Amino acid sequence: MKRVFCPKCDHQITFDEKKYEDGQVVPMVCPACASQFKIKIGRKVVRNKTGEEKEVREADFSCGSIVVIENAFAFKQELPLAMGENVVGRRNKDTDGVNVEIITSDPSMGRKHCVITVKENKEGGLDYFLRDFPSLTGTFLRNELLGDRETVRLEDGDVITLGATTFILRTAGSKHEEENL
Numbered sequence: 001m002k003r004v005f006c007p008k009c010d011h012q013i014t015f016d017e018k019k020y021e022d023g024q025v026v027p028m029v030c031p032a033c034a035s036q037f038k039i040k041i042g043r044k045v046v047r048n049k050t051g052e053e054k055e056v057r058e059a060d061f062s063c064g065s066i067v068v069i070e071n072a073f074a075f076k077q078e079l080p081l082a083m084g085e086n087v088v089g090r091r092n093k094d095t096d097g098v099n100v101e102i103i104t105s106d107p108s109m110g111r112k113h114c115v116i117t118v119k120e121n122k123e124g125g126l127d128y129f130l131r132d133f134p135s136l137t138g139t140f141l142r143n144e145l146l147g148d149r150e151t152v153r154l155e156d157g158d159v160i161t162l163g164a165t166t167f168i169l170r171t172a173g174s175k176h177e178e179e180n181l
Ligand SMILES: [Zn+2]
Pocket: 006, 007, 008, 009, 010, 011, 030, 031, 032, 033, 034, 035
């Protein structure tokens, strides 16, 4: 499965790329704003109705991901992590330096709220660490507030809360139930 972002409203759309051939142009309709646009399979660029091209961020889950639980402010979304520091926060087009952008209207989540660091360990696996960015409302792991400058190690399935928003860590190689997204 692949994900694309609506060029108009940034809604995340999931589709099965295996149904299409490489190079095929697929028309999409955003379920959130009904905007129509096209994507070309195998390319990272979409073209909208006015002919404007926009890069599509394809999700790569090889370094793990976070699964944001649906709430009053956001729909359920899975966002990939990368090696090194991942700054997690509320998506805002004007904020740079955020790698993991949660699309939400949650006012208690900072634009830069916490940092998840992904490091390779001696066994060739990946270790995950969490710290507060720092944020105004703090970062909670399993309902416990992280201290100033505290860095904690994360395990698969850990529950992290930023403001009114909760997400779950999926480490690399953990099973995804894509159909449930
Ligand atoms: Zn849209």
